[in-house]
Amino acid sequence: MGTPLGDFIRVKRDSVQPEQLGLPDHGRRRSPGLRRSDVAVRAGISVEYLTRIEQGRDRNPSVAVLHALGDALALNTAEREHLRYLAKVTGDECTGRLGPEPARREVRPSVLETLRLLEPGIAVVTNRLGDLLAWTAAYEALADGTGLLEGDAPNLTQYVFTDARARTYFADWETVADEQAFDLWQGPTAENAEWLAAELAPAAGPEFTERMNRHKVPERGVLNLHHPTAGDLRLRRELLELASDAQLLLVLLPDDEATAGAVARLREQTGHGRLRAIS
Structure with missing residues (x-):
């Protein structure tokens, strides 16, 4: 039985071509990407040990081995962080250290006060599961008519x-879908993420499952929206980690004057004018 760590290493190995790392092409291969022997030599470990990690038979590689694998696969900073996270999750699953407690939904008063100070800006408190916990009036105006804040x-x-409306609202739906699937791996606990993934899988279909197994680390560029009344909007994202709460503060900034004007008009038209918190 594989593990998230082994799956990620295998996916990255398959996605890197030898010439990208200055390695000779040995001709026809049974699978794309790097051979296990290529990665093992670059990481300074045995092929047999790499095989055990990929197949989930070794769940606790050392920090030094993780660094070596990151170098061998030429991972970027975000991918290396994901590698370390998956190593922790895999080890915790093996020793049973992860607890079943639900993700925290309460938002601290000081965080709510920060949101108030961000008015009339667009901001929301969320977590890696995608729960929307508190937001400014401008964020509510931005979501008006899209179904995002229903329920x-x-x-x-x-x-x-x-929700079919999401494919219209998010102009770059494919990118946003990749981001949300990846974020589940960073959930408050592995059990939280597994529970939500199991709940979503029947309705979301194979697209969701494939993305969960892809481990594609997102770049999080400009967010492009197609609002039902405001039209096309471009928003830059600033994401602040609230580590002690396992929550995030997302601030959306208009990327151009047209978007700034459209958001201001949308806020006036919808009449949203107060902070909203869910607990």
């Missing part, structure tokens, strides 16, 4: 994969 416990991941 008592709105969730961005569920919206992206199960």
Whole structure:
């Protein structure tokens, strides 16, 4: 049985071509990408040990081995962080250290006060599962008419994969879907992520499952939206980690004057004018 760590290493190995690393092409191969022997030599480990990691038979590689594998696969900074995270998750699953406690939904008063100070800006408190926990009036105006904030416990991941309106609202839906699937790996706990993934899989279909197995680390560039009344919007994202709460503060900034004007008009038209918190 494989592990998230082994799956990620195998996916990256298959996606890197020998010439990208200055390695000779040995001709026809049974699978794309690097051979295990190529990666093992570059990392200074045995092929047999690499095989055990990929197949989930060794769940606790040392920090030095993880660094060596990151170098061998030429991982970027975000990919190296994901590699370390998956190593922790895999080791915790093996020793049973992860607890079943639900993800925290309460937003601290000081964080709510920070949101108030960000008015009339566009900001939301969320977590890696996609739960939308508190937001400014401008964020509510931005979501007006899209279905994103419907229900008592709105969730961005569920919206992206199960609500047809998301494919219109997010102009770059494929990119956003990749981001939400990846973020599940960074959930408050592995059990939280596994529970939500299991809940979404039947309705979201194979697209969701394939993305979960792809481990594609997102770049998070400009967010392009197609609002039902405001039209096309371009928003830059600033993501602040609230580490002690396992939550995030996302701030969206207009990327051009047209978007700034459209957001201001949208806020006036919808009449949203107060902070909203879910707990």
